[in-house]
Amino acid sequence: MSRTVPAPSLWAEIGAARYPLHLASGLIDDVGALWTGRGPAGAVLLVSDGNIPELSRRVRASLQEAGVRVITTTVPPGEGSKTLAQVERLTRLAAEAGLRRSDAVAALGGGVVGDLAGFVAATYQRGVRLMHIPTTLLAMVDSAIGGKTGVDLPEGKNYVGAIWQPDLVVMDTDVLATLPPRELACGFAEVVKYGMLDGPELFAQIEGWPELPGPADALIGLIRRCVDHKLRVVADDERDLGVRASLNLGHTVGHGIEAAAGYDLYRHGEAISLGLLAALRLSESTVGLDPGWRPRVAAILSRHGLPTRLDPAVPTAAILEAMGRDKKADASALNMVMVAAPGDVRLRVSPPGDRVVSAIEELRR
Numbered sequence: 001m002s003r004t005v006p007a008p009s010l011w012a013e014i015g016a017a018r019y020p021l022h023l024a025s026g027l028i029d030d031v032g033a034l035w036t037g038r039g040p041a042g043a044v045l046l047v048s049d050g051n052i053p054e055l056s057r058r059v060r061a062s063l064q065e066a067g068v069r070v071i072t073t074t075v076p077p078g079e080g081s082k083t084l085a086q087v088e089r090l091t092r093l094a095a096e097a098g099l100r101r102s103d104a105v106a107a108l109g110g111g112v113v114g115d116l117a118g119f120v121a122a123t124y125q126r127g128v129r130l131m132h133i134p135t136t137l138l139a140m141v142d143s144a145i146g147g148k149t150g151v152d153l154p155e156g157k158n159y160v161g162a163i164w165q166p167d168l169v170v171m172d173t174d175v176l177a178t179l180p181p182r183e184l185a186c187g188f189a190e191v192v193k194y195g196m197l198d199g200p201e202l203f204a205q206i207e208g209w210p211e212l213p214g215p216a217d218a219l220i221g222l223i224r225r226c227v228d229h230k231l232r233v234v235a236d237d238e239r240d241l242g243v244r245a246s247l248n249l250g251h252t253v254g255h256g257i258e259a260a261a262g263y264d265l266y267r268h269g270e271a272i273s274l275g276l277l278a279a280l281r282l283s284e285s286t287v288g289l290d291p292g293w294r295p296r297v298a299a300i301l302s303r304h305g306l307p308t309r310l311d312p313a314v315p316t317a318a319i320l321e322a323m324g325r326d327k328k329a330d331a332s333a334l335n336m337v338m339v340a341a342p343g344d345v346r347l348r349v350s351p352p353g354d355r356v357v358s359a360i361e362e363l364r365r
């Protein structure tokens with residue numbers, strides 16, 4: 001039975017790539033038809049993690065129904081799967097299955113699967129087609145958008161990677177129904193970041209957001225706004241040499257906290273929640289952000305279960321040291337993103353070191 005598939009919600013135009021993004025509820029069983037609508041059916045290596053077997057089964061069935069040969073595999077859930085060892089396993093699996101240059105990889109899962117399977121697509125036989133089917137809020141608004149892929153080294157997160165754009169992105173908001181509340185909140189931390197970057201209208205929508213995930217139609221609209229923001233920024237700077245840095249708002253201190261806490265106390269989004277507040281504090285002193293914004297942002301974050309106070313067990317010195325090691329930090333000074341007001345973004349601001357220390361210390365009060 002052939003299904004009628006909806007028109008794309010958005011188109012990405014990044015460098016030479018142009019591809020559709022479908023965002024709606026109930027799309028998961030349409031993946032096969034959406035994929036074959038984009039080119040030859042061929043074979044697909046479907047990668048997901050062990051927490052979403054039912055979604056994997058449905059995507060596999062949908063692809064098979066559309067005439068695609070599917071090789072299914074799962075990785076253990078969590079950041080620990082973003083390794084070169086998994087890249088070797090997956091690429092060898094692709095080779096054993098006879099995947100060719102015209103075939104594809106499908107990444108079904110959160111940012112971990114997206115980054116890992118995306119990197120496999122970028123590198124297997126020097127690059128094959130890729131489909132992202134993000135299943136976390138964070139992956140929908142952030143990691144499945146923009147083409148960054150990669151894995152971790154013991155020496156650092158995302159130290160090996162490639163920029164590789166997908167051919168199709170399918171986001172079904174229904175899949176968020178099974179996402180644990182803590183993971184939903186983590187994605188929402190990035191949504192709050194977009195609110196500050198985009199401007200007062202999006203910020204107001206976020207400030208008024210009810211309990212997560214919120215009404216289905218409104219949620220689709222919210223994700224769309226965030227995706228649209230990221231696509232616009234990435235279109236101007238695919239290789240991350242300029243304005244794409246704005247997306248790092250809250251991430252300089254956030255990454256420092258994440259690393260200093262050993263990547264287990266805080267999830268990424270939780271560290272970003274704290275990092276955002278530190279960035280807003282520094283924005284007050286460096287670019288004149290009205291001090292009224294920070295308590296408003298803190299209220300939003302804490303209402304959705306995100307931390308606004310830094311755990312005393314994470315020493316400031318360790319955070320500062322980790323910030324210095326962050327590959328996005330300039331060797332000489334911290335290059336930070338600041339906001340003078342929602343939507344008024346300033347890049348490459350280097351606040352004095354003592355101000356950075358007090359912005360971190362203030363997170364303890």
Ligand SMILES: NC(=O)c1ccc[n+]([C@@H]2O[C@H](COP(=O)([O-])OP(=O)(O)OC[C@H]3O[C@@H](n4cnc5c(N)ncnc54)[C@H](O)[C@@H]3O)[C@@H](O)[C@H]2O)c1
Nearest residue numbers: 051077078110111112135136138139142143148175178179
């Ligand atoms: N490429 C980029 O531009 C980019 C941007 C931001 C983050 N990232 C990367 O993304 C990763 C984090 O992504 P994440 O927060 O999605 O984490 P994740 O992939 O670990 O997913 C979070 C948890 O949710 C589970 N899960 C996923 N979908 C589910 C569903 N529908 N129902 C129930 N459980 C589900 C997963 O198994 C996992 O346990 C990090 O590795 C980070 O480096 C990449």
Ligand SMILES: [Zn+2]
Nearest residue numbers: 190251268272
């Ligand atoms: Zn982030």
